[in-house]
Amino acid sequence: MEIIQTALEEGLPALSEHQSKKVLEAFGIPTTRETLVHGCKEAVVTAETMGYPVVLKACAAHLMHKSEKNCVRLNLTGPDQVRDAYDSIMDSIDVEIDGILVQEAIHGQRELIMGMTRDPQFGACIMLGMGGIATEIFKDSVFRVAPFDRGEATDMARELKAAAMLGRFRGQARADMDTICNCLMALAAIALDHPEISEIDINPLIIDPQGKVTAVDALVVLGNR
């Protein structure tokens, strides 16, 4: 893929969030609607077109921990908030960036983490975790060597300790298991098709109350082992 080729040629260690999501999208993983903008006005126009609420994030390949660097503004509900957010991000950033991402705000109480890593013994492995404190505190995650089929992807989800949260949970609909499995298989496909990608993180992949899943943040790390 061109994005990857260019990044490799530029010697970048990773793709930006926006680029990472383009790679994921190409393999069928649903991601947030988002546009990379380069000015405050463009941000507002984009937000208006997209519909509120929106999220603004600084976007660059070298920004791996965005929220810690104070360059994310969540849940913006009108043009003034977008303007303020844009300006305050630009003020607080002291490195070169690709631009500012204007992104639809996705809400949901449930989130997943997915990822790809290359194990020294077994090569590409895909990880699925229940996000939030489930991963952070209870280490609720499952691995599979890539590739695998839908049955196997379904098994991964079933093996999560918090698998029940993917069913009807606290008044929310069942998570869209078909798409979750597609995402896992897509990650496997990316890993096999692109040996130049060493790691992928999707964190979080939010499950909305209707059960729809969307990759909200993503990171593709480069580097051929």
Next chain:
Amino acid sequence: MEIIQTALEEGLPALSEHQSKKVLEAFGIPTTRETLVHGCKEAVVTAETMGYPVVLKACAAHLMHKSEKNCVRLNLTGPDQVRDAYDSIMDSIDVEIDGILVQEAIHGQRELIMGMTRDPQFGACIMLGMGGIATEIFKDSVFRVAPFDRGEATDMARELKAAAMLGRFRGQARADMDTICNCLMALAAIALDHPEISEIDINPLIIDPQGKVTAVDALVVLGNR
């Protein structure tokens, strides 16, 4: 205690939320500020005095699963909302109740569960659990035979798998461990002083962003084994 005595004489299986909290309060467990009202006007006046937001709940000894019975209204921010809430609860209730509880709304991302049960072998036991999915999915709970001292109460909290959430967590302050320990020891004291109480549930005990803890709902079950 008089409340308990009366309930026993009336042959009630449990105390109402409001009565349960009075028992807890008497042993030093911090509970929500709340008033039992008997009319819509009184509800509004109480809410105004208490300050918004407030919560309205139907209150009776035999209402053990309140939210399922559609008799709780959360996060009411003005007199109109209180009025509507009051009327709609009264409409949906078809059993006799003690009145409507007007209660301060407590917000916090972290919650605990505490309880007392009488084990057939060891007698009164106190339980501490991390609330939410931690208890529901990951069964994160710790038991101790009552009574115990502060050191032991501290150990209980430390033994939770999610103990880290009681420290500084996602920008929130450390939980007030002194009070948490007091609550656990208080439950033990209640268990020993009141053999006529067979079980207690505090669910949830909310930890607010400043680390302050408050018992938001409570249930005292009667019945001398």
Next chain:
Amino acid sequence: MLDKILNARSVAIIGASKNPTKRGYQAIKTLLEDGYEGKIFPVNPREDSVLGIPCYDSITSIDQEVDLALITTPAKTIPALLKECGEKKVAGAVIVAGGFRELGTEGKALEALVVETAKESGVRIIGPNTSGMINMKSNMNLVGIKNAPRGGIALICQSGNMALTLITEAMIRKHEGFTYYIGVGNEADIKFHEYLEFLRNDPETKSILMYVEGMSQGRKFLQQAYETTKKKPIVLLKSGRSATGKRSAGSHTGSLAGMSEVANAAYGRAGITVIENSDELFPVAQTLSSQPSIKNNQVAILADGGGHATIGADLLSDYGIGLPELSETTRAKLRAILPAAASVVNPVDVAGGTDSNPAIFADCANIILKDPNVGGLLIVGLFGGYGIRFAESLAIPEEDAAHRIGKMVKQKNKPIVVHSLYSSYNSHPIELLRYYNIPVHDSLDITCKCIASLCQYGDYLKSYHAKTNFVFNWGFRAKKAG
């Protein structure tokens, strides 16, 4: 009171028989064969003598003092017999018969009657529904298990089969043996906690091993356990944690099986070492009775091969035990006596350095235990088998090493536990280690569990002082707790 029962100097066998398939025959035969130090009085109105000992018509017709009665007759005969025991001022009775609480309502009523009668008669009861009891010191074997080894472990057991299992294990594996075996049966009268109090004060008992299906006075037990574990370890397995398991426990002794989370927390708080796998029960009790506990949760591994060292390190790490870095001094000393290929970090791998002289094991152990970071030592591999596997002549330096390792525990006040592939060969070096009470096992899993139990008990002994409130509250509020 229990002293007169558990250390009885005379036993009446009520239901004595000449029929070799009857318990009333076997019991007397066993007492004679084992050389019971006290007096034996067979009781049976229809016999003149059993196995050459004159029979009495009833216990009241015995003309000497009787401490204990073993009653082998059926359930319904018990109340009347207990009255006679009371008249005779017998201190206690072991009731073998089943047919009480474990059989439902009718049995429960009979059990209540038995307890009532015992109380009125001033007789304490072991059982009913018990395989019996053994006092190893006086050879008072009221069970019939043969060749039970003597040692420092007291066994309190709620299943006759589990007692047989544990005693057989001690016998086969030539480990330490027992002071007492007490089959509590239905725990109708004498309770777990009373046995515990007695055993705490028994100087020969070094550790207490318990298999529990359910106990009726949990709080009193915890209080006694708390007092006991300050002085000697208690190792306990509680069965019946699964639903199905509970059903089986229910039909077995009719005892209550509580929630295992509560039980484990309660036992742990009282300093009891709770075991989940029955294989580990005896080895852990033996380890805790013979080895000083580990004070700092830090252990070194000494190996003569990579595989065992790697697995051992995995297992200790699973238990949350630290493998400390060895000091520069320690490493230098090890380097001086081991070949260049040896690993002198922890795990220490001698890399062939003991092949021609296994005595070097003792030198290494000595150096490692001197390291202040090291709280205890785990030796894994082939020790004890050099004389078998390599050359017979190596058995001599190996025995020398065993002697020195054996003495090291007392000198350094740090424990040593040994895994040896040759454990069951009972070679001289292995036997010597056992002579010094060093635990030796052919299972790496069990060896590591033994180490873990020493760490856990060490932690407990450090921390319980800070929690005196607990006991205070306990005594103060226990009455209210009911």
Next chain:
Amino acid sequence: MLDKILNARSVAIIGASKNPTKRGYQAIKTLLEDGYEGKIFPVNPREDSVLGIPCYDSITSIDQEVDLALITTPAKTIPALLKECGEKKVAGAVIVAGGFRELGTEGKALEALVVETAKESGVRIIGPNTSGMINMKSNMNLVGIKNAPRGGIALICQSGNMALTLITEAMIRKHEGFTYYIGVGNEADIKFHEYLEFLRNDPETKSILMYVEGMSQGRKFLQQAYETTKKKPIVLLKSGRSATGKRSAGSHTGSLAGMSEVANAAYGRAGITVIENSDELFPVAQTLSSQPSIKNNQVAILADGGGHATIGADLLSDYGIGLPELSETTRAKLRAILPAAASVVNPVDVAGGTDSNPAIFADCANIILKDPNVGGLLIVGLFGGYGIRFAESLAIPEEDAAHRIGKMVKQKNKPIVVHSLYSSYNSHPIELLRYYNIPVHDSLDITCKCIASLCQYGDYLKSYHAKTNFVFNWGFRAKKAG
């Protein structure tokens, strides 16, 4: 290719020696003592003969065909010797010497040179840094372990000590034995997956037992494992999961130790039975090689006492295994042959019903296994010890029961696993059970683990058919995956 190496009909011992402490002497002595069926060619330019066999100056001077060379000389001599092996058209070489990758940069370079030379010379390598290999069928023992029993298990092992442990265990416990032992050492040339492919097609190998510290071609291994577990079980322990464990693995064979979560998921997906406790490794392999798997995850327990039944039920329940209700028919049939006090729900407790006639065990087993809800049977307690513990005469009906139980497995195509307190007494009934390949252990924990492994393998065999995509993708995309 591997066939010529692992089933070699002639072996040259390079480094043959007259010194009894040298490997080059011991190897020849072992081959002679064990009665190796092939030809032995000692190679040493400084000796005329070793142990009565004429010596050759070099491998090239041997005037007959040589399939395999055992090289016992130091690391630095290897490349030159491999060239000579190539000239002689030797198929493979077992390289015992250490001093390669496991010793860092210099060793790594030497290992690379060895692999390079081997490739150029057309010689395949087992090792280096290996304790050797054994072919039990032809008595080609290139290790020196004595009295290894022959049987249906192939052992692939990355630690000489672990091999010794497992073989000794089989020997002491009189369990099934081995077809091959292969010490993979540094896995420099022949890889794990190549051995697997060979063993899959070996008709005498019923199951494959592996101890792995790290493997270099995990994907190829998984692919071969996937193909293998359809036909025969693989039982595997992967060590080095702790950080410290990893360090030790690193210094032992210099192999890579991956994340254990990934490894366990990968192995499990390929149908491999992953073991975490080394004690369980051999018993599980033996069980899977001898017993039909359990198709419905439902097991019945048959006990002659409550304690073992309760613990067994707890353990099976921990493994997530169901204890099904027995049908009314089954219960009625059991009631007809057991005393009133017996429990005919699951666990079945004979409650003394076998005391005078242990043959009733076989009747019970037969009735229980006929129940369609029951997928397999666990017998716990004293079976095999009735003749020892109660009366010698009981040994005869006990042997009868053992015969019938032994034959039942094939008749019913359902597995039986036996826990017996008397397992290590090797009584006739126990030996008979073993003759019929019924697993018998004195550890309840291990017995239950054996049952659990039969359930797990049964589940796998039912489900893998649905996942053909996996293999398809695998072959299709493996090249891209790199």
